[in-house]
């Protein structure tokens with residue numbers, strides 16, 4: 001059993017089902033991220049683990065104990081709030097000591113732990129300040145310190161870096177990740193930023209419309225998306241919809257008149273509607289002179305080429321009407337003028353077959 | 357740079373001066389005459405005297421009225437706080453049937469003419485077994501003072517991030533601790549402010565009091581009774597004292613409010 005378990009958890013606000021029968025097991029010490037578009041139910045799920053919302057039905061277990069109906073102050077969980085929620089009338093030190101005081105630890109021990117954790121987040125020199133005398137990044141660190149000093153079973157973080165500018169956000173991503181490794185603490189993190197989710201997490205749960213569409217390691221989420229939504233939401237991708245054409249053990253996708261070889265995980269019947277997801281970095285674009293017979297070869301014309309520094313980004317309109325985007329290293333070819341006849345191709349192994 | 361005559365500024369400035377004079381001149385007259393050695397208000401005065409203040413100290417009726425007024429103001433303010441603060445918290449932080457309705461009608465006792473409230477209470481209180489008395493006055497003042505505390509504290513709570521209370525619970529504090537350690541320090545000045553305002557409002561309330569009082573007069577009613585026997589300079593003296601007291605309370609309120617923001 002995981003350190004956090006959600007069993008058939010449903011949350012309804014009035015008539016709206018915001019979380020739909022969620023099953024989830026979070027391992028001790030892992031960094032798990034809920035990733036999804038705004039309004040998909042990430043915060044609500046996190047708040048149910050924290051005790052701020054009660055599930056309409058289903059159960060939540062923390063460290064083997066059912067907590068579904070327990071208020072937050074009876075759960076061994078701490079939260080880093082998106083607004084930080086630092087107590088404005090208390091100093092940094094008082095804020096961080098608050099949780100330990102509730103546990104009625106001896107004064108000396110509180111003192112020692114607070115000093116230690118403030119040093120850990122490099123806020124020791126700011127201990128006497130009030131929250132409003134700190135920058136956003138500093139407030140964020142205090143919010144993290146105030147939560148981790150209690151040594152919770154699980155730390156919940158709801159878009160903790162959302163209010164910071166890009167550069168600071170990258171730094172804090174790194175700091176949070178190394179803090180989590182050092183403490184070996186279970187982190188449950190919420191973000192709508194896919195890059196943040198992929199760089200920090202051990203596992204990512206991609207949410208959509210109150211459901212988890214896929215829960216996997218970042219590499220698998222990126223390379224082996226299980227649904228159209230995941231493929232589309234994570235990174236950039238080309239989605240081609242068509243029908244399966246099977247000849248013996250060989251599969252192809254019929255697209256207009258073309259047949260694109262595909263390699264699905266299981267045998268698919270002819271005529272079945274599917275989508276093919278191909279990452280732009282897997283696609284090559286060549287002038288339509290020579291004859292390439294390997295893998296996928298689709299004719300088209302260049303609509304646009306953009307130099308994006310590290311890569312050429314080429315948009316090709318296929319004969320069958322679809323747009324395909326390719327990103328290639330600058331050495332592959334020069335600028336391709338608009339209207340140039342080209343062939344695009346990719347290795348069938350690098351394309352993912354999805355339900356339509 | 358030379359300052360040129362600026363008509364709009366001049367007009368606004370004069371208007372402001374006129375308004376201030378309009379408000380405060382009568383007060384100044386009262387204060388000045390309270391030190392008049394003569395019984396008739398004529399200017400220039402023939403000197404400076406504390407005669408009326410001395411007389412005041414011997415006026416048993418007036419002093420009794422002052423005591424009653426302070427008692428009513430203190431009691432009314434307490435009722436206002438004891439019911440208004442929890443009411444504001446309920447309105448700002450909880451959902452319950454009839455909340456919208458309550459939000460709308462809570463200001464009614466303040467906006468209705470005092471005479472309406474007074475008559476209404478006069479006919480209602482005997483029905484629930486409260487005779488016309490000091491107790492009735494106390495409850496009467498309490499009812500409209502609740503509205504003051506409730507609206508002021510409610511406004512403050514609306515500006516207080518609710519996730520502070522969640523953070524407190526998250527860190528292991530039960531609701532009572534959260535109230536005293538997180539909510540109260542952040543609404544403290546609103547409570548003090550509304551208490552001071554309630555106190556002064558109660559102190560000079562006439563219409564509601566007039567309907568509910570039996571025998572023991574409050575200060576404003578006593579003064580009003582004295583005035584019917586002709587303007588006594590003693591009234592100037594007591595008015596000056598009440599005025600000074602009110603200013604003191606207001607300054608105290610502002611000072612406490614200012615401290616909250618640093």
Ligand SMILES: Nc1ncnc2c1ncn2[C@@H]1O[C@H](COP(=O)(O)OP(=O)(O)O)[C@@H](O)[C@H]1O
Nearest residue numbers: 013014018036037038039040041042043044045
């Ligand atoms: N207290 C609430 N009452 C009613 N609807 C709510 C409440 N909290 C959240 N919702 C709704 O639930 C949906 C999911 O919200 P949320 O969990 O905050 O999404 P996310 O964090 O993924 O952006 C949204 O449509 C939101 O409007």
Ligand SMILES: [Mg+2]
Nearest residue numbers: 039042043044
């Ligand atoms: Mg959210």
